[in-house]
Amino acid sequence: MTRQRPFSGEAAHGSSSRFLAAGRLYWLLLSAGVRAKMQYKFNFISSTLIQVAGGLYDFSLIAVLLWRFKSIHGWNIYEVGVLYGVSRVGYGLYRIFGNELERFESYIVRGDFDSVLVRPWPSLFMLLSRNVELSQISLVIEGAGVGGVSAMSLVRTGALRWTDVGWLLYASLASACLYTAVAIATASAAFHIVRIEELQVFTQNAPSTAGLYPLDIYPAWLKYTLLTVIPLGLGNYIPVKFLLGKGGTWFNLAVPALACVLSLRVANRLWHLGESRYHSTGS
Amino acid sequence: MSESAAILTRHLSKSYFVPVRKSGFFGGLRTLISQEKREVRAVTDVSLKIRPGEFVGYIGPNGAGKSTTVKMLTGILHPTSGEAWVDGLCPQRQRQALARRIGVVFGQRSQLWWDLPTIDSFEILSAMYEVEPARYREFLKEFDDLLGLGEFLDTPVRRLSLGQRMRAELAAALIHRPPVLFLDEPTIGLDVVAKTRMREFLRQINTRHRVTILLTTHDLRDIEELCERVVVINHGHVIYDGSLDSLRDRVNLPTLLKVKYSGVPEDFRPGQYLGPEGERLDRPAEGAWKIVSIDVESRTVEVQFDRRISPVPAVLVAMQSLGEIKDISLVEPSIEDLVKRTLETPETVSGD
């Protein structure tokens, strides 16, 4: 039998091209995820449509309330619509790209996290690039629809300037980051307690519902929870409040970016803590 | 750390604590609250030195600590005490760097993209491991020759047969040309033809590219045909380390022969022994075979014998003198038998 060149592994490239390699890999993995989903086109289309319908239904509940009672704590239907849109688009973006965090419990329960750890990239990056949940685009469509129509109406009456639409997009992206940070922190808990589905209801589902309305309507403890421990309000409520002329300063527009940097750092720290616990205990 | 070792462990141990489960009403809640923990010692004091290019079988019963060891060597778990190096790297501190130098196949878990054509998985993995395009094309060509990948590259993974899928899994684990390969039950569930093919391939990888292979399996035939060295682990302890032949010599594992007659010879009784000339004995004697069972309905007799003393053809000839044989089958000892016997023999761990 012929003996050929011994296998010697592949070396990692330099740090600058490594960044490019990560980008390329992420793109490749995401497009693979989309192509895989497209194998089940009918399923994809029907679940997207159902979710758009479900989302519009959610908004119709608020719309009915506003139609009947005119305002929520001094916010009219268009103003609430703008806040709703920003929150929903941000949440949707998180759900599209961060879906594996949403189902992270099963990685720990079924031991699939091991397969993430034998890869030559940071585990969080490997995890997030494993799948893209395209059907959650429904949330973005619905949020952009509600937010867009509301913003247009406000622009027409002069309550909002054209340029502010850019700020609203920025707030949506920041919200997506904050949702992701909260989800990473919550998923990290799975390394310690395994079962996190109930915890996710507390830290993700309930806060994202609460964040659809102006935070002023809530009792102080709930409002400040959403501005500190679970800082989702810093991405939507704080900037939108200023843009709609309901108080605050230009600093309100800096808050989302600062909050993103800080919360992603904290989340990353928690993730590493959890991962090292996984290394020492397994599951 | 030694240059001449592909895998080196020193007193590698792993223990962890699991909460004591409460049963009954609110059992789950009480487990959560209670701090009662039980220590599980999965791996104790494992010291191994595996040279580059060695093909080592790592065997033991379920829960013996095989996969915990493999998880420590691949950087998934960190040892409680002791040290490990794989290809000169420390799995615990250099997990990501090590990942580029090892291949891993978990027989029960797929690393391929289920809904996409097989080739797509290879392309993704080659990007993940930053394989140069030219080297990747070289890989595809070589592995097409070796494994016949070409016939199913465009088929979605979910439509592959198990044999095809395992070939694809192996290729996927080798795309970055790792010098060390960990295989966890790579032949599980395969039919005889697919198993043979898989073994042939593993042998080639091992000899052609000097890939060091650590194989855990439940199939002694895998070990028999592939590994020059076998490490037996039980309850976290290494109880044997050496060649399979010397292990067989030591533990004297009986082989089981099932013979189906056209009519069962009348005076056969289980527990009796059969001498080399076909004579019946009531107690064991040198070179005698034990009659384990007789099933009159299916006219089948099972005898146990030591292959080192009595070659299979000799046993067959003797059995034939007792009646007309319809069918025969040979049952090789299982890993569990092997471990049990190893534990029963006084001199346990041996060097190589």
Place this chain on the structure above:
Amino acid sequence: MLLTAPLTNLSLKTRKYWVLMSRGFLQNLQYSASHLINAVASAVFGIIYIYLWKSVMPPTGFGDYSYPTMVYYVSFNETTMWFTQFGIRCHVRIRDAVRSGNIAQELVRPMSFFLYTVAYEYGSMIYGLIFRGIPVGLMLSTIGFYLPKNPATWFWTLLALLLGCYIGIVDLYLVGITAFWTTEIRTVYWTVAMLSLGLGGASMPIEVLPAPVYGLARWSPFACLSFNPARIYLELSGAELIWPAVVWSVVLTLFAHRATELARRKLEVQGG
């Protein structure tokens, strides 16, 4: 002997449904810890809705509802939703049985498939009320929970809830039965689930809806799930609101029997 035989027979017949019901209950019991945690989370949703109402309600109130009444309305519904709406799984079980082909065996059991399904579901819904609903109610009671003084109110509310739970189960039983004709029941399920929540009045009294929608909703079976029991409990309406539930129970039962018959025939035509 001759007289007691049919009686024993009858009790044997009902006994098996009773056994099924308790099995549905016990099946859930092993997850009690996580359900209790879940209940705390659900209470947070209740709190969100209560404060939402607080911020939109004019000081004069709305129709029959003053601000405290609205708090009571929300907390009552967040509690009873776990009995009449959330957690009904029979449609999923039927769909899975149709997909796997096990449905053929289930249909030939020596008992009514419909009653068998309903009985099991009832057990698990009673569990839902005790381990999910009541903890939610206890937590929301820190904001406000109405306790009627009149025993008759309790009686009529209980009856309305039992019928509401039955209607909720039969609704989703019918959703499940559609699996005999289509492989995907999600669209039907979502439609029914949304109608149940929206027209059922779980999150807001249906008088808030535009008048024509309200007119439709109040006589729909969905109103029997949350809106009618809540009005009885809060003593805004009397026992007469039981009637829609009685009528719908009968109508839906007839529907369900007919649908089961058609499904059975469809299965026989296909040869199992």
